[in-house]
Amino acid sequence: MxxxxxxxxxxxxxxxxxxxxxxxxxxxxxxxxxxxxxxxxxxxxxxxxxxxxxxxxxxxxxxxxxxxxxxxxxxxxxLQDLPRIDAAIQDGTFATRPALIEACTRAAHPDGRLHLVSLIGPGGVHANDRHLVALVGLAARQGVPVVRIHVLLDGRDTPPRSALGFVADLETRLAAAHPDARIASVGGRYFAMDRDSRWDRIERGYDAIIHGVGEHASSALAAIEAGYARGEDDEFIAPTVIDGVDGTVRSGDPLIHANFRADRARQLVHAITDAQLDAFDRAAPDGRPAPTDLFVVTLTEYEAGLPVQVAFPPETxxxxxxxxxxxxxxxxxxxxxxxxxxxxxxxxxxxxxxxxxxxxxxxxxxxxxxxxxxxxxxxxxxxxxxxxxxxxxxxxxxxxxxxxxxxxxxxxxxxxxxxxxxxxxxxxxxxxxxxxxxxxxxxxxxxxxxxxxxxxxxxxxxxxxxxxxxxxxxxxxxxxxxxxxxxxxxxxxxxxxxxxxxxxxxxxxxxxxxx
The missing domain is CATH 3.40.720.10 (Alkaline Phosphatase, subunit A)
Structure with missing residues (x-):
């Protein structure tokens, strides 16, 4: 004592x-x-x-x-980020967040393309579909012609094989929110949401999102069904690129990571934004260089010092x-x-x-x-x-x-x-x-x-x-x-x-x- x-x-x-x-x-x-x-x-x-x-x-x-x-x-x-962001959507202040407006403004031209990355499903632990759909609706109102969504599948905070219903519902909501908002890639959270420096996993998620390299399927639903046929539950579905949907990230494109929880989002954002990261080669497997001059927004702060804009900064x-x-x-x-x-x-x-x-x-x-x-x-x-x-x-x-x-x-x-x-x-x-x-x-x-x-x-x-x-x-x-x-x-x-x-x-x- x-x-x-x-x-x-x-x-x-x-x-x-x-x-x-x-x-x-x-x-x-x-x-x-x-x-x-x-x-x-x-x-x-x-x-x-x-x-x-x-x-x-x-x-x-x-x-x-x-x-x-x-x-x-x-x-x-x-008050956690989930209800905080929900409240902002409900009262309209979500659409006034400077980082989100800037991302849309940068894509609001005839050749513009806004990329959104998010875990989907009703788990509510890392992300919420309401936030993703609100971002798509904001992009439509701001005049962004093309929105490409890179879907991360759950299977941990949701049943292991429940993604088909969630994705079908999401596609209906996307179509109602924007005339050209389409899912460009699909992959289990095991890859793009690693938090233990397993960069080989992040690399596979990164390649699908950034370069359009991975498994291929004719639709998001077909990608999930192919994963199930390979014996993969939602969490482990191999990163898959959707044919006919050009979702590669080009130099200068804006990208918003819509997960509100930081710990499983920060490694992917490091890979996208940190030019000094040497954990893996960010060039595409065919030699195409990684895109540069990206404008990256995270819904919340994933890590102090990341070269990104934060839509909802932390409260003390x-x-x-x-x-x-x-x-x-x-x-x-x-x-x-x-x-x-x-x-x-x-x-x-x-x-x-x-x-x-x-x-x-x-x-x-x-x-x-x-x-x-x-x-x-x-x-x-x-x-x-x-x-x-x-x-x-x-x-x-x-x-x-x-x-x-x-x-x-x-x-x-x-x-x-x-x-x-x-x-x-x-x-x-x-x-x-x-x-x-x-x-x-x-x-x-x-x-x-x-x-x-x-x-x-x-x-x-x-x-x-x-x-x-x-x-x-x-x-x-x-x-x-x-x-x-x-x-x-x-x-x-x-x-x-x-x-x-x-x-x-x-x-x-x-x-x-x-x-």
């Missing part, structure tokens, strides 16, 4: 670890997890809302890692990490690659740089095609770093993410998810043991559900997040005898502030869960 406060305070986020309850559909309920179950029996715990309006999302919208970590760090439900969010830094605390943030941005950028309120006194550790994720092939992921490496940080006595606050329940859960593979949960439980045992002699406080929670809803009622795999709430457990001498109320993710930060003996900051609307 330091004074009257526990040291260190450790927050462990079990990614995708919701509360379901039915062991036939909920892999967490089906898993023994002896350490986790002992913690629930011994220490105070609560249930937290992690989806929809509990975290600043529309009703019925599942939570996600970005939203979850932002709420955990902010101490208030943060004060965070727990900032408050601890201002109190003179030393802190340690650790995760593997898949969730590193979440314990840094998102947990810190959208701030890219570390705060004074903040140390970060990135543990590389295993390089496998899908994580059912390596269900342990890098949880042991993250735990090694976490246990070392606890034992060092250097840090006042530590935040860590164990990615397995979410990333393996996204594969929908039941046995692999059970294996992942067994690894996580072993990691929790090590973390609890490391904290045992320190007099600190361990808080365990999750950012959203996933592994808790791994099958539907008919036993079919579910790869999407769930709407389920998540647990919150306090472990350590400072938690002994406490009673906790249920709440939302935004209540975690004020609860930790109370236990840390620090004052709330202005704008923190969350409440302490301590009764």
């Amino acid at each position: 330091t004074g009257d406060r526990p040291r260190p305070i450790v927050l462990v986020v079990l990614d995708g670890f919701g509360i379901g309850g039915d062991p036939t559909t909920d892999a967490i309920a089906a898993s023994p997890m002896p350490t986790w179950r002992a913690l629930l029996e011994t220490w105070p715990h609560a249930v937290l809302g992690a989806s929809a309006d509990a975290v600043g999302l529309p009703p019925g919208q599942m939570g996600n890692s970005e939203v979850g970590h932002l709420n955990l760090g902010a101490g208030r439900p943060v 969010v004060r965070s727990l990490a900032q408050a601890f830094s201002e109190a003179g605390w030393r802190q340690f943030h650790v995760a593997e690659t898949e969730k590193y941005a979440h314990v840094t950028y998102f947990f810190n309120g959208g701030v890219e740089a570390p705060w004074p006194g903040e140390v970060r550790r990135l543990v590389p994720s295993p390089r496998v095609a899908t994580y059912d092939l390596a269900p342990a992921m890098s949880a042991v490496g993250v735990t090694d770093a976490l246990v070392e940080a606890i034992g060092s006595d250097q840090y006042d606050f530590i935040v860590a993410n164990l990615a397995n329940p979410d990333m393996v859960g996204h594969t929908g593979v039941w046995d692999a998810t059970l294996a992942a949960l067994a690894v996580v439980d072993g990691c929790l045992a090590r973390i609890v043991a490391a904290m045992g002699s320190k007099g600190g406080l361990l808080a365990i929670t999750a950012d959203h559900g996933n592994a808790d809803a791994l099958r539907d009622a008919n036993g079919r795999p579910v790869t999407a997040h769930s709407l389920n709430p998540v647990p919150f457990v306090l472990v350590g001498h400072a938690a002994a005898g406490l009673r906790l109320d249920d709440g939302v993710l935004a209540d975690v930060a004020p609860t930790l502030m109370v236990l840390a003996g620090l004052p709330r900051w202005n704008g923190m609307t969350g409440r302490s869960l301590i009764l």
